[in-house]
Amino acid sequence: MDLVNHMTDRLLFAVPKKGRLYEKCTQMLKGADIQFNRSNRLDIALCLNLPIALIFLPAADIPTFVGEGRCDIGITGYDQVMESDVDVKMGMDLSFGKCKLQIQVPQNGPYQTPEQLIGKTIVSSFVNLTRKYFETLEGVKEDEQLKTKIKYVGGSVEASCALGVGDAIVDLVESGETMKAAGLHAIETILDTSAHLIYSKHPSHPELLDLIQSRFEGLLAANKYVLCNYNAPRDKLPELLKVTPGRRAATVSPLEDDGWVAVSSMVERKDIAVKMDKLKSLGASDILTLEITNCRV
Numbered sequence: 001m002d003l004v005n006h007m008t009d010r011l012l013f014a015v016p017k018k019g020r021l022y023e024k025c026t027q028m029l030k031g032a033d034i035q036f037n038r039s040n041r042l043d044i045a046l047c048l049n050l051p052i053a054l055i056f057l058p059a060a061d062i063p064t065f066v067g068e069g070r071c072d073i074g075i076t077g078y079d080q081v082m083e084s085d086v087d088v089k090m091g092m093d094l095s096f097g098k099c100k101l102q103i104q105v106p107q108n109g110p111y112q113t114p115e116q117l118i119g120k121t122i123v124s125s126f127v128n129l130t131r132k133y134f135e136t137l138e139g140v141k142e143d144e145q146l147k148t149k150i151k152y153v154g155g156s157v158e159a160s161c162a163l164g165v166g167d168a169i170v171d172l173v174e175s176g177e178t179m180k181a182a183g184l185h186a187i188e189t190i191l192d193t194s195a196h197l198i199y200s201k202h203p204s205h206p207e208l209l210d211l212i213q214s215r216f217e218g219l220l221a222a223n224k225y226v227l228c229n230y231n232a233p234r235d236k237l238p239e240l241l242k243v244t245p246g247r248r249a250a251t252v253s254p255l256e257d258d259g260w261v262a263v264s265s266m267v268e269r270k271d272i273a274v275k276m277d278k279l280k281s282l283g284a285s286d287i288l289t290l291e292i293t294n295c296r297v
């Protein structure tokens with residue numbers, strides 16, 4: 001069955017079926033109120049409240065499906081998009097699945113720089129990005145052969161050096177625990193990556209794409225900001241508003257007590273503790289921090 005031609009009334013949305021991005025993706029779909037029931041082992045789920053069909057695919061295959069226009073939109077790692085080298089429109093950074101694609105070598109081995117790996121064997125699941133990196137490093141011209149040998153493995157790449165399959169690896173690193181346990185360390189970062197929305201160049205339901213993007217933007221903003229409320233003496237307001245200017249502007253409301261106002265302002269979560277200290281020292285009182293569960297920005 002050709003889904004693209006059989007589901008013309010639905011936007012086809014590709015999401016990772018398992019792995020590192022799966023949990024966060026389903027959380028984001030839930031937060032955006034994209035409701036679905038996924039039957040056991042079924043890789044298609046029809047949304048209950050929007051004309052969307054979710055297609056569960058391996059993260060590595062999503063750029064191809066979207067690039068060929070078989071799906072309208074997808075979520076996958078920036079690394080997978082770069083590795084696939086397909087024609088998709090890059091959408092928003094979803095701020096999860098953050099890691100680095102790095103060259104890793106044995107800790108006590110003979111290699112300390114990427115140049116020393118020219119002519120050696122490199123093992124990776126990202127053979128295209130690895131090849132491109134070494135082509136640049138070697139300064140390979142069009143009709144020349146790459147001296148460095150690139151070998152593909154599908155997973156557990158970190159075991160390759162100890163098993164004698166390669167001299168170095170190119171793999172994803174987040175905490176660094178996997179590489180440390182395998183006795184490896186980084187000598188170069190090839191790419192910084194995180195999960196992104198990607199779009200087909202000719203999507204079937206452009207208005208739905210805007211809706212999804214707006215809901216995801218709201219979720220990211222809700223996660224990035226908290227709401228800070230406090231009471232302030234009116235004469236201290238100019239100094240206090242410098243600390244909490246808000247995204248656009250703070251909301252200032254009069255209180256029954258004439259000399260006082262109430263202030264409400266969105267503040268970046270990472271700054272909130274320091275800002276609350278500052279507000280207090282400048283004369284604010286009853287300072288509260290409230291979670292934002294969702295918003296439209």
Ligand SMILES: Nc1ncnc2c1ncn2[C@@H]1O[C@H](COP(=O)(O)OP(=O)(O)OP(=O)(O)O)[C@@H](O)[C@H]1O
Pocket residue numbers: 016018019020021058059060076077078079080097098099155172173174175193194195
């Ligand atoms: N350690 C990590 N930390 C954060 N994000 C990661 C990590 N490893 C991979 N990713 C991101 O998740 C994407 C999918 O990687 P993952 O290893 O889950 O692939 P998979 O092959 O679909 O799953 P599995 O490894 O279970 O077979 C990667 O392309 C990358 O963007």
Ligand SMILES: O=P(O)(O)OC[C@H]1O[C@H](OP(=O)(O)OP(=O)(O)O)[C@H](O)[C@@H]1O
Pocket residue numbers: 020154155156157158171172173174175176177178179
């Ligand atoms: O720096 P860390 O936090 O330790 O994460 C890095 C590991 O995560 C990924 O593999 P994953 O565990 O997804 O399994 P895989 O080897 O089968 O791809 C990656 O390929 C590394 O092996």
